[in-house]
Amino acid sequence: MVEIRLSHRGIARTTLAASSPLTETVFSIRTLLSPVSRFPLHQPWTRRVRKIVRDRGVDLTLLTELVRPGQPVPAFLAPPPYTPVMTAELARLRAVPAESVRQELDLHLRFGLPPTPRLAQLRAEPEAGLAELATTVEAYWRLAIEPHWPTLRLALEGDLAHRTRQLAHGGLTTLFANLHSDLSWDEDRTLRWNFPLPLPAATSNAGIQLHPSAFLAITGNTTSQCWPPTMCYPTRCVAALWDRPHPCPDPLTALAKILGRSRALLLSELAGPATTTELALRTRLTTGCVSQHLTALHHAGLVTARRDGLYVLYARTAVSDALLAGGMDQKPT
Incomplete structure (x- = not known):
């Protein structure tokens, strides 16, 4: 005790x-x-x-x-x-x-x-x-x-x-x-x-x-x-x-045709909040590249950004969740 x-x-x-x-x-x-x-x-x-x-x-x-x-x-x-x-x-x-x-x-x-x-x-x-x-x-x-x-x-x-x-x-x-x-x-x-x-x-x-x-x-x-x-x-x-449930083997295909592969990939990695550094490590993109894409996605209303101490955490919005869900429903071509 x-x-x-x-x-x-x-x-x-x-x-x-x-x-x-x-x-x-x-x-x-x-x-x-x-x-x-x-x-x-x-x-x-x-x-x-x-x-x-x-x-x-x-x-x-x-x-x-x-x-x-x-x-x-x-x-x-x-x-x-x-x-x-x-x-x-x-x-x-x-x-x-x-x-x-x-x-x-x-x-x-x-x-x-x-x-x-x-x-x-x-x-x-x-x-x-x-x-x-x-x-x-x-x-x-x-x-x-x-x-x-x-x-x-x-x-x-x-x-x-x-x-x-x-x-x-x-x-x-x-x-x-x-x-x-x-x-x-x-x-x-x-x-x-x-x-x-x-x-x-x-x-x-x-x-x-x-x-x-x-x-x-x-x-x-x-x-x-x-x-x-x-x-x-x-x-x-x-x-x-x-x-x-397991997603479609290639959930990024449909969304990548609209946003580009890198931005679609970043959205798919944002199932939970993450920092620029974490996303760069996961996607093998450079930190600068990730930052530029996140800024564009943020301006488009597809991700949110909030500060947590020294870090900025990015997360998907309801709009991007819907877009990604639509991509996951597509059959791979």
């Missing part, structure tokens, strides 16, 4: 955080390692990804020694603040201070993480270990999460919108009452949580960062002195994530 008493300042600083591709990538490892029966809703994804990882020969040894079923995940693997851009999150992973890595490893080793030679090497040489972890995480992300990220991100952002409405209508009492059955919120501003580590009660002036995850029951970081307390809770509508 963990008890966190939020000060008045902590309540004011409690936030709903952005969807995080790094967090989802790391947490999905636990789903991948668990029996399919434990996460039956993810069965289509689990079976597909296990085969892909095996066929591509991706070495997940160090990552799976840190992310184990039934145990909390060391906070340095997904350090806040969270952003929707994987390249930025990987850079932050590589830059975690060595002392933070050692503190987290010592805590988790003390409470049940099995000691291994690779974890000992990570503790002795955190910089090299973080570089290896970031490379492994990126390779795994490309195979397991990135192809599904538009769908995942839409689910996560939909959940954030729902929780924001709960917070607006009923405050933290309503929000915490609906996050998970393992959580309870008392009128004395204390959040109680059935956490697997026996930790002392704490008072938080920094608040709690809350964010949804498609791959978790519930987990979080309430132990690190380097980051504010965070809590990841299960997103809604997980059952619908993998039960989606």
Whole structure:
């Protein structure tokens, strides 16, 4: 059991955080390692990804020694603040201070993480270990999460919108009452949580960062002195994530005849909000080219643009959704 008493300042600083591709990538490892029966809703994804990882020969040894079923995940693997851009999150992973890595490893080793030679090497040489972890995480992300990220991100952002409405209508009492059955919120501003580590009660002036995850029951970081307390809770509508119809093999043909192939391709990649950099990586177009096309699409009312911190996120409008849906209905020629 963990008890966190939020000060008045902590309540004011409690936030709903952005969807995080790094967090989802790391947490999905636990789903991948668990029996399919434990996460039956993810069965289509689990079976597909296990085969892909095996066929591509991706070495997940160090990552799976840190992310184990039934145990909390060391906070340095997904350090806040969270952003929707994987390249930025990987850079932050590589830059975690060595002392933070050692503190987290010592805590988790003390409470049940099995000691291994690779974890000992990570503790002795955190910089090299973080570089290896970031490379492994990126390779795994490309195979397991990135192809599904538009769908995942839409689910996560939909959940954030729902929780924001709960917070607006009923405050933290309503929000915490609906996050998970393992959580309870008392009128004395204390959040109680059935956490697997026996930790002392704490008072938080920094608040709690809350964010949804498609791959978790519930987990979080309430132990690190380097980051504010965070809590990841299960997103809604997980059952619908993998039960989606497959589009026509060539959905871009009809739309490309009107807009040009590059602009049609960019619209097809905007199933969920994305930045110019993300779209450039996905489409293999230059960043400048993507920016020019997005500007034209924005002026035509086919995409929206909104700022999220340092990044501008682009998304399709209802008009472009209708156009793309029409393209998907066309038979390939």
